[in-house]
Amino acid sequence: MVLKFYAPQFVGGGIAIVALALAEKQAAFEFVPINMAVKEHKTAEYMAMNPFGQVPAINDDGFAMYESRAICRYLDERFADQGATLVPKAMKERAVVEQAISVESMTFSPPLSKVVGELVVKVRRGLTPDQALADEGLKEISDKLDVYEVILAKHNYLAGDNFTLADLVHYAYAPMLAEKGVDIMTVKERPNVARWWNELMSRPTWVKLKAEGMKSTV
Amino acid sequence: MAILKLYGWPESTATWRVAIVLHEAKVPFEFVNVNILNADYKTPEYLEKQPFGQIPYIDDDGFILFESRAIGRYIAAEHPESKLIPTDPKKHALFEQAASIEFANFDFNADPLIKALARKRFLGQDSDQAPLDAKMETLEGRLDVYEKILAKQRYIAGDEITLADLFHLPRAQFIETYIKSGVMTSSSRPHVARWYDELLSRPSWKAFEGGVKGILEY
Numbered sequence: 001m002v003l004k005f006y007a008p009q010f011v012g013g014g015i016a017i018v019a020l021a022l023a024e025k026q027a028a029f030e031f032v033p034i035n036m037a038v039k040e041h042k043t044a045e046y047m048a049m050n051p052f053g054q055v056p057a058i059n060d061d062g063f064a065m066y067e068s069r070a071i072c073r074y075l076d077e078r079f080a081d082q083g084a085t086l087v088p089k090a091m092k093e094r095a096v097v098e099q100a101i102s103v104e105s106m107t108f109s110p111p112l113s114k115v116v117g118e119l120v121v122k123v124r125r126g127l128t129p130d131q132a133l134a135d136e137g138l139k140e141i142s143d144k145l146d147v148y149e150v151i152l153a154k155h156n157y158l159a160g161d162n163f164t165l166a167d168l169v170h171y172a173y174a175p176m177l178a179e180k181g182v183d184i185m186t187v188k189e190r191p192n193v194a195r196w197w198n199e200l201m202s203r204p205t206w207v208k209l210k211a212e213g214m215k216s217t218v
Numbered sequence: 219m220a221i222l223k224l225y226g227w228p229e230s231t232a233t234w235r236v237a238i239v240l241h242e243a244k245v246p247f248e249f250v251n252v253n254i255l256n257a258d259y260k261t262p263e264y265l266e267k268q269p270f271g272q273i274p275y276i277d278d279d280g281f282i283l284f285e286s287r288a289i290g291r292y293i294a295a296e297h298p299e300s301k302l303i304p305t306d307p308k309k310h311a312l313f314e315q316a317a318s319i320e321f322a323n324f325d326f327n328a329d330p331l332i333k334a335l336a337r338k339r340f341l342g343q344d345s346d347q348a349p350l351d352a353k354m355e356t357l358e359g360r361l362d363v364y365e366k367i368l369a370k371q372r373y374i375a376g377d378e379i380t381l382a383d384l385f386h387l388p389r390a391q392f393i394e395t396y397i398k399s400g401v402m403t404s405s406s407r408p409h410v411a412r413w414y415d416e417l418l419s420r421p422s423w424k425a426f427e428g429g430v431k432g433i434l435e436y
Contacts, residue, residue: 067318
């Protein structure tokens with residue numbers, strides 16, 4: 001049975017990360033759309049796969065799992081001989097990738113979710129964004145990007161010279177900023193960050209995903 | 219080979235997280251106090267090692283690594299006899315799922331509560347209570363799901379203890395002790411209480427009850 005990928009048709013958040021990882025690993029899969037508007041992610045059937053009632057989830061021939069970053073790691077192992085290597089095996093190289101993955105979730109993501117919460121989510125719901133809160137988040141992100149600038153002066157990607165899961169996890173929310181006219185990822189004051197981000201935004205798997213959305217390969 | 223050095227603060231939850239893993243893996247280490255009251259983490263010498271100016275980091279015979287969870291993973295990989303990360307592919311995937319649950323569902327909601335308390339303690343700043351109450355409610359909602367998971371298995375990733383359980387411990391204990399007693403021990407979530415209690419009774423926790431310190435011999 002081909003791998004099933006359960007998610008709404010929305011290229012963002014953990015869904016985007018898994019969709020991108022599937023593409024990077026050239027994995028065959030069936031896309032099973034989950035309609036969140038009618039709470040398909042809260043049915044007993046779905047919650048048997050993900051008791052938190054969150055998206056996305058996968059079911060690989062009876063093996064169900066959730067949490068997007070965990071799914072990406074599983075795909076990397078499962079399709080180890082195909083596509084990009086998302087997490088290297090060599091111990092110290094791997095540790096540096098883990099370090100960068102942790103920075104994204106612990107340090108970069110929290111202020112980013114503040115900004116996205118205001119400028120994207122609230123606007124989508126027809127509510128008025130709190131610009132002061134968004135600005136606070138943007139200042140925090142900018143401070144973190146100043147450190148990314150130092151790191152990216154030393155190598156092409158966040159954990160070395162190859163694209164890894166550490167770079168991939170950044171596709172979850174940061175692309176939404178440019179869509180809202182916020183150019184914090186590409187300001188000329190941080191040329192290394194801009195170079196890195198432009199590379200990520202022009203990566204063929206991402207371009208295709210943004211253009212076509214999630215589609216079954218079978 | 220030089221002894222591993224852990225740079226941190228004796229009461230920091232992230233420093234604790236590393237110390238627990240070091241103890242579980244029986245790794246001798248020296249503890250180097252970073253005076254956070256003096257902002258020692260902002261000196262140029264410190265920033266060279268940890269460019270985000272956060273604690274902790276390790277120096278393992280010249281190999282510098284930061285982010286407590288990345289450090290934990292590195293220690294576990296260097297010491298596979300500690301069995302803190304399963305090797306069987308499916309168990310490994312479920313471990314990754316659990317590790318992701320820890321930061322995405324537990325820490326993500328615990329963090330604002332802990333930061334608010336730190337601002338009060340160190341800066342005398344009060345925070346808006348309503349959003350914090352909402353976060354606590356969300357956290358407890360997630361723990362209701364943990365209750366369902368832990369009713370079926372002994373630990374968060376399966377029937378064996380892994381890094382995913384250990385990663386929870388410092389902040390779970392902090393919230394229980396300093397923010398809301400009963401979150402982890404309430405009889406309304408008996409399996410969570412059982413799990414929490416088991417973790418607290420491990421020697422790796424008891425060793426640092428008074429604060430993190432170095433251990434030269436086990």
